[in-house]
Amino acid sequence: MGYTMAEKILGRAVGRGVRAGENxxxxxxxxxxxxxxxxxxxxxxxxxxTRLWDPGRVVCIQDHNVPAPNEREAEVxxxxxEAVQAYGIEAYYGENGGICHQxxxxxxxxxxxxxxxxxxxxxxxxxxxxxxxxxxxxxxxAYVLTTGKLWFRVPETLRFDLRGxxxxxxxxxxxxxxIAGRHGVDVAQYKAIEFSGEVAxxxxxxxxxxxxxxxxxxxxxxGFFATDGATRAFLRGRIRGExxxxxxxxxxxxxxxxxxxxxxxxxxxALPHAxxxxxxxxxxxxTVVHQAYIGSCTNGRLEDLRAAAEILRGKRVDRFTxxxxxxxxxxxxxxxxxxxxxxxxxxxxxxxxxxxxxPCIGQxxxxxxxxxxxxxxxxxxxxRMGSTDSGVFLASPATVAASAIYGKITDPRKx
Amino acid sequence: MGSLxxxxxxxxxxxxxxxxxxxxxxxxxxxIEEAATHCLETLNPLFPSxxxxxxxxxxxxxxxxxxxxxxxPAALKHLGISVVLAxxxxxxxxxxxxxxxxxxxxxxxxxxxxxxxxxxxxDVAAATVRHLGTGVTIAGQPLSEEMLRVLEEGGVFPMxxxxxxxxxxxxxxxxxxxx
Numbered sequence: 001m002g003y004t005m006a007e008k009i010l011g012r013a014v015g016r017g018v019r020a021g022e023n024x025x026x027x028x029x030x031x032x033x034x035x036x037x038x039x040x041x042x043x044x045x046x047x048x049x050t051r052l053w054d055p056g057r058v059v060c061i062q063d064h065n066v067p068a069p070n071e072r073e074a075e076v077x078x079x080x081x082e083a084v085q086a087y088g089i090e091a092y093y094g095e096n097g098g099i100c101h102q103x104x105x106x107x108x109x110x111x112x113x114x115x116x117x118x119x120x121x122x123x124x125x126x127x128x129x130x131x132x133x134x135x136x137x138x139x140x141x142a143y144v145l146t147t148g149k150l151w152f153r154v155p156e157t158l159r160f161d162l163r164g165x166x167x168x169x170x171x172x173x174x175x176x177x178x179i180a181g182r183h184g185v186d187v188a189q190y191k192a193i194e195f196s197g198e199v200a201x202x203x204x205x206x207x208x209x210x211x212x213x214x215x216x217x218x219x220x221x222x223g224f225f226a227t228d229g230a231t232r233a234f235l236r237g238r239i240r241g242e243x244x245x246x247x248x249x250x251x252x253x254x255x256x257x258x259x260x261x262x263x264x265x266x267x268x269x270a271l272p273h274a275x276x277x278x279x280x281x282x283x284x285x286x287t288v289v290h291q292a293y294i295g296s297c298t299n300g301r302l303e304d305l306r307a308a309a310e311i312l313r314g315k316r317v318d319r320f321t322x323x324x325x326x327x328x329x330x331x332x333x334x335x336x337x338x339x340x341x342x343x344x345x346x347x348x349x350x351x352x353x354x355x356x357x358x359p360c361i362g363q364x365x366x367x368x369x370x371x372x373x374x375x376x377x378x379x380x381x382x383x384r385m386g387s388t389d390s391g392v393f394l395a396s397p398a399t400v401a402a403s404a405i406y407g408k409i410t411d412p413r414k415x
Numbered sequence: 416m417g418s419l420x421x422x423x424x425x426x427x428x429x430x431x432x433x434x435x436x437x438x439x440x441x442x443x444x445x446x447i448e449e450a451a452t453h454c455l456e457t458l459n460p461l462f463p464s465x466x467x468x469x470x471x472x473x474x475x476x477x478x479x480x481x482x483x484x485x486x487x488p489a490a491l492k493h494l495g496i497s498v499v500l501a502x503x504x505x506x507x508x509x510x511x512x513x514x515x516x517x518x519x520x521x522x523x524x525x526x527x528x529x530x531x532x533x534x535x536x537x538d539v540a541a542a543t544v545r546h547l548g549t550g551v552t553i554a555g556q557p558l559s560e561e562m563l564r565v566l567e568e569g570g571v572f573p574m575x576x577x578x579x580x581x582x583x584x585x586x587x588x589x590x591x592x593x594x
Contacts, residue, residue, distance in 0.1 A: 137511035381435035
């Protein structure tokens with residue numbers, strides 16, 4: 001029997017063939033920290049650790065509360081800068097980087113076939129480029145920074161076979177939301193996901209990153225796409241040397257295979273307060289929204305801003321609805337500017353507060369009681385964006401943009 | 416083994432309890448003592464003020480899904496929760512709980528066994544849960560020897576301390592927890 005992507009990558013990391021269910025200790029290729037560096041450095045200091053296992057394999061990115069809105073956050077961010085200097089970490093991105101997961105792929109810190117851990121749950125994003133990447137907590141991250149090792153259980157794999165062709169203005173986000181609504185947020189619990197089939201192969205890297213990002217929303221440990229020409233084209237010029245190909249064997253052993261036909265899929269919306277509380281947009285059209293938010297590590301990429309600009313070109317955002325656009329990184333912001341997307345969105349009335357995690361986590365653009373936000377991010381727990389009496393609706397950037405025009409949830413195909 | 420045994424009053428929570436509910440993002444800037452006063456308040460406003468040291472959480476499926484924030488198990492630990500039982504766990508929460516020395520036990524058949532305020536008796540090492548009123552006993556999924564040892568040691572932090580002191584000599588004999 002052949003190997004899944006998880007078995008291949010973890011097997012290579014330990015130097016022998018491994019199978020789902022085995023417990024292994026692996027050497028980590030890259031460790032990613034964001035604001036978590038503040039907590040991790042405190043743990044290391046308290047434990048008496050003064051030297052990291054390999055500062056050259058550590059990346060630190062400031063992406064929470066940037067720029068610092070108050071003294072307390074300023075102190076947190078100072079702690080992070082001091083730790084980065086003390087440990088001799090070269091790969092540090094301060095104010096001008098962006099959201100950690102986008103910076104990681106923008107700046108070539110993700111290579112196919114590597115084992116990457118990050119103290120942020122959306123670290124699974126890098127599976128879009130064929131890396132075995134997953135989120136861990138700060139205490140385990142402190143252990144990794146000390147030893148370079150972490151224990152893993154080799155996960156079983158759930159393979160989604162995506163068939164058909166997406167209709168106009170229906171996106172990868174809609175596929176993932178539909179899967180959550182149909183199969184629940186624990187369908188992939190403890191498992192690796194492989195997204196495959198003709199739809200997966202045709203998806204852009206931006207769309208693959210969005211889907212892999214949301215693997216954790218389905219309970220998954222990894223969210224993989226097999227590498228191909230699109231992966232190589234994306235990585236060329238970002239990483240040194242040629243990326244290797246990482247693909248599952250044709251006779252790999254899957255725990256579950258789920259076929260999804262996307263041909264008749266409509267734009268989807270997750271209603272408050274759960275990611276799997278999903279309806280087709282036609283069922284919730286007209287619901288009032290006070291805020292619209294395009295950004296986050298889930299859907300704040302160039303392709304997402306293009307989709308929003310296409311819908312908002314020549315239109316105006318409803319005057320009592322605010323539209324916040326936070327490109328996922330300053331590199332994405334620059335590219336959007338060079339394409340004229342920023343101007344189009346500004347003309348429509350959008351506001352660009354910066355490139356951090358802010359609104360997704362209720363640290364900026366906070367919702368008042370009774371308010372609704374439609375967002376391109378991926379979490380909508382009660383109170384996540386502000387008042388416990390506010391609601392977050394999750395949708396694709398196209399659906400968010402269309403909804404901003406009318407201040408109501410709107411089908412992007414009708415704009 | 417033997418010390419990981421608890422008896423306490425049960426608080427019931429449902430399926431897919433997110434770490435956002437355990438440690439809301441907007442309070443993450445606060446020290447854990449303050450963030451913990453908001454733990455699970457969006458689901459049960461009485462919980463943070465009425466929970467007592469030794470109490471036990473009984474969750475449904477996928478307890479602790481969502482963000483990787485370690486403040487989620489840290490808040491429960493700070494409030495004195497002795498053990499978290501659930502039909503299943505979000506994987507990062509599960510790892511973080513063990514890493515912090517907060518006992519967790521997956522009990523796939525636990526739904527409907529307890530009502531809020533009942534008393535549960537838990538033997539983490541034996542992976543058994545008993546309802547002290549009805550006497551009903553259910554089995555959990557046993558933790559590995561290594562995970563039990565991390566719990567007995569009080570979490571991963573003491574291991575890091577030891578490595579800082581004595582150097583890294585392999586994985587302290589540790590094999591992998593099951594996540």
